[in-house]
Amino acid sequence: MYFYDRLKQNQHTLNETESFILDDLLQKKNSIKDMTIRQVAQNHFTAPNTITRLCKKLGFKGFTDFREALYQTEQTENDYIEITSLDEQIVKTKQLVNMDTVNDVLDAIHHANRILFFAVGLSRLPADELDARLQLVGKHSQTFLDPHVMKYNAELLTENDLAIAISLSGETDNILKATTIAQVAGAKTLSITGFSTNSLAKQTDFQLYGFSSDVRVNGIDATDRFSVHYLINLLFTEYLKRYHSKSN
Structure with a gap:
């Protein structure tokens, strides 16, 4: 399933703390490939299990699966931003439509x-x-x-x-x-x-x-x-x- 489609389907299951952590990770998607689950947990004064639970709620196997999916999405955006930026917006917006x-x-x-x-x-x-x-x-x-x-x-x-x-x-x-x-x-x-x-x-x-x-x-x-x-x-x-x- 497409990265943003998973978020659309499952984001409502997150509590306030998890939503805050997710927003922070999305903001740092350019550098997420180098992050470890322990670093993310320390940045938010929580335990690695909290990060794992967040990722699983969103439909990923764990933090590594989430990190790779977000990184690949960012790479695709960078590869095509000048040529297909509007096309990308349409595709992603369509996947967000309920x-x-x-x-x-x-x-x-x-x-x-x-x-x-x-x-x-x-x-x-x-x-x-x-x-x-x-x-x-x-x-x-x-x-x-x-x-x-x-x-x-x-x-x-x-x-x-x-x-x-x-x-x-x-x-x-x-x-x-x-x-x-x-x-x-x-x-x-x-x-x-x-x-x-x-x-x-x-x-x-x-x-x-x-x-x-x-x-x-x-x-x-x-x-x-x-x-x-x-x-x-x-x-x-x-x-x-x-x-x-x-x-x-």
């Missing part, structure tokens, strides 16, 4: 009286795209420029509405606050984030993950939202197949 979740989201979209998008910065681009498309099929949806207006409208949601929060990091403060407000109001919530253990995904009813590589220019986020565009196109295409085509 179609049961997609089906649940489609049902939530169809039955929602109102759909609000919570997104700022570059993440507003895919939000605006899906917003415009949903309006074409008669859905009452909306995006926001001002975070204060976004949070105010979140308060007006009901149990018959849906909030879609988009943040690659899953840690954007305004998005987290608006999503919390929407939940308190009783609305269903969907998060679209990068593949990581993040605060936004933990608090929403539904989660979709896209694969991307962090890019910053002079400290400013310049990461492309290609995987997010893929996911919102998947949602809209599947929505048309299920609902709109039947009414025409």
